[in-house]
Amino acid sequence: MNVKFDIEGGNFSSARLASSGVKKMLKQLNINIQTIKRLVVAMYEAEVNIVAHAYHGEVNVNISQDQIKVVFQDHGPGIKDIELAMQEGFSTASEQVREMGFGAGMGLPNMKSHADTLNITSEVGKGTRVEIVCYLKSKQSCLQHLFTMH
Amino acid sequence: MQYMCDIIAGKILTASESESQFISKAFASDLMSDVLMLDSGHILLITGLSNPQVIRTAEMSDIKTVVVGRNKKCSSEMINLAKECDITLIESPYSIFKISGVLYESGINPIF
Ligand SMILES: Nc1ncnc2c1ncn2[C@@H]1O[C@H](COP(=O)(O)OP(=O)(O)OP(=O)(O)O)[C@@H](O)[C@H]1O
Ligand SMILES: [Mg+2]
Numbered sequence: 001m002n003v004k005f006d007i008e009g010g011n012f013s014s015a016r017l018a019s020s021g022v023k024k025m026l027k028q029l030n031i032n033i034q035t036i037k038r039l040v041v042a043m044y045e046a047e048v049n050i051v052a053h054a055y056h057g058e059v060n061v062n063i064s065q066d067q068i069k070v071v072f073q074d075h076g077p078g079i080k081d082i083e084l085a086m087q088e089g090f091s092t093a094s095e096q097v098r099e100m101g102f103g104a105g106m107g108l109p110n111m112k113s114h115a116d117t118l119n120i121t122s123e124v125g126k127g128t129r130v131e132i133v134c135y136l137k138s139k140q141s142c143l144q145h146l147f148t149m150h
Numbered sequence: 151m152q153y154m155c156d157i158i159a160g161k162i163l164t165a166s167e168s169e170s171q172f173i174s175k176a177f178a179s180d181l182m183s184d185v186l187m188l189d190s191g192h193i194l195l196i197t198g199l200s201n202p203q204v205i206r207t208a209e210m211s212d213i214k215t216v217v218v219g220r221n222k223k224c225s226s227e228m229i230n231l232a233k234e235c236d237i238t239l240i241e242s243p244y245s246i247f248k249i250s251g252v253l254y255e256s257g258i259n260p261i262f
Contacts, residue, residue, distance in 0.1 A: 013227070016206040023210070033191075037212060041186050044210040101199045101207070106183035113187070 001063045007050045009076065012100060015051040018059045019044040022070075029063070031136065039134040042114040043070055045107040046130045050074045052097045054127065067116075070132045078124040086112065086120075151215075151238070157256055158217065158249050160240040163224055164233045166214050173215055176258045178250050182207040190261050194253070198246050202228050209235040219246045 003025070005018035019040050026036045043059070050057040054076025062069045079085045086108045093103030112118045115132040122128040154173070155162055176194035179185050182203060185195060191212030197204055200222035208216050214237055218224055221243040232239040242249055254260070 013202060015203075016209065019210055020206075033212075037191060037210075040210050044206075045183070045186060100201055100203045101180055101182040101197075102203070104181045104183045106181070106187060110183055110187050 003061045005059050005061075007047055007057045007059060007072075007074070009051055009053075009055040009057070009074070012051055015048050016044060018061075019047050022061055026063075026068070031068075035068075035134055035136060038114040039068055039070070039132070042111045042118070042132045042134070045111045045114075046070075046072045046132065048102060049107055049130075050076070052093055052102060053077065057127070066137060067133055067135050072130040072132075073127065074129075075127045078126055078128055079120070079122040080124050082120050082122060154253065154256070154258075155240055157252050158219075158240075158242040158244055160217065160242040163229050163239045163241060164237075166236045166238040168236055174259060175261050176250070176253055177261050178246050180246075185211055185213070188261060193261060194258065196246055196249050196253075198222060200224050200228065202231050204228070205231045205235060205237060205239070208237055214238060216240070217242055217249060219244055219249045 005021060007018060008014055022043060023036060023040045050072060054074035057072055057074030059070060059072045084090055088109045089105040091103045091105035097103045116135045117133040119131040173194045176196060177188060178196040180197055180199050185207050188211060193213055194215045195208055195213045196217045196219060198220040200218045204216060205228055216237060217240045219242045224239060224241055229239060
């Protein structure tokens with residue numbers, strides 16, 4: 001199953017539509033609430049990042065039997081040093097963004113801790129791609145499953 | 151809920167319809183990423199920020215009750231969004247420190 005949403009940079013009043021839409025969908029699919037929360041929080045951080053730091057973007061959500069994969073692609077300034085951006089507390093957020101309660105430099109670390117895998121690639125002056133994957137079965141139970149099969 | 155609201159001199163702007171309103175834990179922050187970092191849902195959020203981002207963050211974190219302190223006023227956009235997300239929204243004239251202290255004394259626990 002695939003869904004796509006557009007994200008408008010700078011528009012804080014629409015920053016949640018994708019995350020909120022996916023949350024409702026996953027609830028209807030009866031997916032475990034812990035998994036929903038992990039994914040939705042990671043998605044929301046990525047969505048706010050596009051609104052706060054880029055011009056516009058889109059997100060593609062793919063739901064399959066064993067995982068949910070979410071890919072954010074934006075047009076924006078890009079991230080020069082991804083390793084630095086991943087550090088807790090690193091932020092280039094504007095005063096306006098800070099006034100809204102963002103800009104703590106915790107979004108990317110937070111995404112990493114909520115997602116099962118996080119992949120970020122970026123080209124300065126062009127844009128950023130953020131890929132988030134959450135497994136629907138815990139890795140542990142997948143391993144156990146494999147173990148009992150053999 | 152009414153008792154809790156009384157002790158912080160709070161005003162309920164909109165009340166959640168679905169949740170049974172028993173709250174045992176609370177967290178206070180003005181930083182939305184800190185709120186998003188928490189693992190526990192269904193807590194009370196105390197904040198000095200009054201903008202729609204607070205409600206959106208609560209929605210994503212499964213937080214059903216938000217207290218806006220420091221006598222900040224909530225916009226109608228914020229109240230409507232809280233209604234849409236089925237979140238109880240309360241305004242209080244007290245400082246965040248006082249709200250936290252009063253609620254702590256009344257038996258609400260910190261998450262850590
Ligand atoms: N999509 C993006 N485009 C361009 N730069 C980005 C993007 N996402 C993140 N960044 C850069 O990485 C930095 C760190 O991002 P992170 O999400 O961790 O923190 P933040 O958005 O500044 O604050 P917070 O997420 O805590 O509200 C940002 O300040 C910004 O410089
Ligand atoms: Mg961020």
